[in-house]
Amino acid sequence: xxxxxxxxxxxxxxxxxxxxxxxxxxxxxxxxxxxxxxxxxxxxxxxxxxxxxxxxxxxxxxxxxxxxxxxxxxxxxxxxxxxxxxxxxxxxxxxxxxxxxxxxxxxxxxxxxxxxxxxxxxxxxxxxxxxxxxxxxxxxxxxxxxxxxxxxxxxxxxxxxxxxxxxxxxxxxxxxxxxxxxxxxxxxxxxxxxxxxxxxxxxxxxxxxxxxxxxxxxxxxxxxxxxxxxxxxxxxxxxxxxxxxxxxxxxxxxxxxxxxxxxxxxxxxxxxxxxxxxxxxxxxxxxxxxxxxxxxxxxxxxxxxxxxxxxxxxxxxxxxxxxxxxxxxxxxxxxxxxxxxxxxxxxxxxxxxxxxxxxxxxxxxxxxxxxxxxxxxxxxxxxxxxxxxxxxxxxxx
Ligand code: ADP
Numbered sequence: 016x017x018x019x020x021x022x023x024x025x026x027x028x029x030x031x032x033x034x035x036x037x038x039x040x041x042x043x044x045x046x047x048x049x050x051x052x053x054x055x056x057x058x059x060x061x062x063x064x065x066x067x068x069x070x071x072x073x074x075x076x077x078x079x080x081x082x083x084x085x086x087x088x089x090x091x092x093x094x095x096x097x098x099x100x101x102x103x104x105x106x107x108x109x110x111x112x113x114x115x116x117x118x119x120x121x122x123x124x125x126x127x128x129x130x131x132x133x134x135x136x137x138x139x140x141x142x143x144x145x146x147x148x149x150x151x152x153x154x155x156x157x158x159x160x161x162x163x164x165x166x167x168x169x170x171x172x173x174x175x176x177x178x179x180x181x182x183x184x185x186x187x188x189x190x191x192x193x194x195x196x197x198x199x200x201x202x203x204x205x206x207x208x209x210x211x212x213x214x215x216x217x218x219x220x221x222x223x224x225x226x227x228x229x230x231x232x233x234x235x236x237x238x239x240x241x242x243x244x245x246x247x248x249x250x251x252x253x254x255x256x257x258x259x260x261x262x263x264x265x266x267x268x269x270x271x272x273x274x275x276x277x278x279x280x281x282x283x284x285x286x287x288x289x290x291x292x293x294x295x296x297x298x299x300x301x302x303x304x305x306x307x308x309x310x311x312x313x314x315x316x317x318x319x320x321x322x323x324x325x326x327x328x329x330x331x332x333x334x335x336x337x338x339x340x341x342x343x344x345x346x347x348x349x350x351x352x353x354x355x356x357x358x359x360x361x362x363x364x365x366x367x368x369x370x371x372x373x374x375x376x377x378x379x380x381x382x383x384x385x386x387x388x389x390x391x392x393x394x395x396x397x398x399x400x401x402x403x404x405x406x407x408x409x410x411x412x
């Protein structure tokens with residue numbers, strides 16, 4: 016059985032075809048610049064061979080049509096016939112409070128997804144466009160929505176209600192939702208396998224450290240606290256996002272810089288974080304190189320990030336009442352041994368004890384702790400596409 020996984024952004028579309036027998040991607044690719052000049056589809060087969068297809072890709076329906084053509088191309092395709100696709104799994108950023116798990120998409124779900132648009136005006140519209148395009152191009156193939164927010168619906172009100180008038184929660188839906196749920200769920204399940212213990216017995220802290228970054232406290236496989244909030248801007252300082260701030264700073268900057276609401280929103284999401292502090296780049300590899308060459312603000316950006324992550328780990332250890340394992344995942348978490356080592360400094364009080372040699376690992380599932388460490392430190396590459404395929408497979412069977 017093969018599942019097509021679709022992840023639509025406003026001007027991009029990522030896809031993978033996953034063979035559920037082997038759990039491997041047999042084809043994948045990326046459409047960029049949808050609706051813009053210079054649109055392009057880059058398609059790879061299971062061996063990594065690349066095909067670049069340039070075409071006028073005016074909208075998501077055209078993008079899906081091109082992807083489907085690429086998948087069955089006699090030259091670089093990965094399927095003989097589109098009928099081999101048994102289901103389509105869509106990443107949907109925001110499911111609000113309506114969705115606490117993945118769902119098969121029907122008319123009622125589409126209506127509810129549209130109602131969630133005001134909570135994620137940048138993300139949900141392209142997700143919906145991708146679903147509608149697939150419905151048009153692949154009628155009759157079951158489609159499933161997998162939400163970034165769903166995993167965190169197990170948080171309790173004392174985690175998700177802000178110190179605002181309670182009416183605002185009821186009227187506007189203002190509460191903590193949390194994001195990266197598919198990734199936190201996937202790595203927590205893999206952690207149980209790696210530790211050879213039932214997930215129901217484990218207290219885990221999952222650190223998804225990529226361009227966007229969030230931390231999640233997971234007890235018995237359930238999210239009980241997470242660092243992103245009403246939007247993915249909250250929590251850790253990230254590549255270009257500020258992370259948590261004194262809320263008074265927002266209005267102060269708006270006044271000083273004469274920013275409109277949209278300008279302020281754009282500023283906090285794209286000009287802040289490690290980019291804003293370092294002035295070098297939003298890419299942690301560039302920042303690490305600059306810091307090694309003595310760039311002080313690059314060093315400061317890394318120090319802030321490391322300090323932020325450690326603070327959350329400490330807080331979540333308190334929330335969980337102990338920690339069995341800390342998981343590092345996503346670009347920085349999976350690849351940067353120095354960042355993992357810096358974060359784990361001073362965490363010996365919760366039982367963390369890194370093995371410097373093992374910690375050199377990149378993008379592999381490895382327990383990088385010393386044999387007797389009370390709290391294990393795990394590197395687990397995330398695989399949100401596989402998680403979406405697994406949930407789709409389960410629901411359509
Ligand atoms: P996203 O999916 O949020 O765009 P990723 O999970 O791909 O992000 O992570 C991207 C980040 O990971 C970038 O900042 C990149 O520099 C960082 N990264 C990747 N490899 C390394 C590495 N070897 N050392 C440090 N940072 C790395």
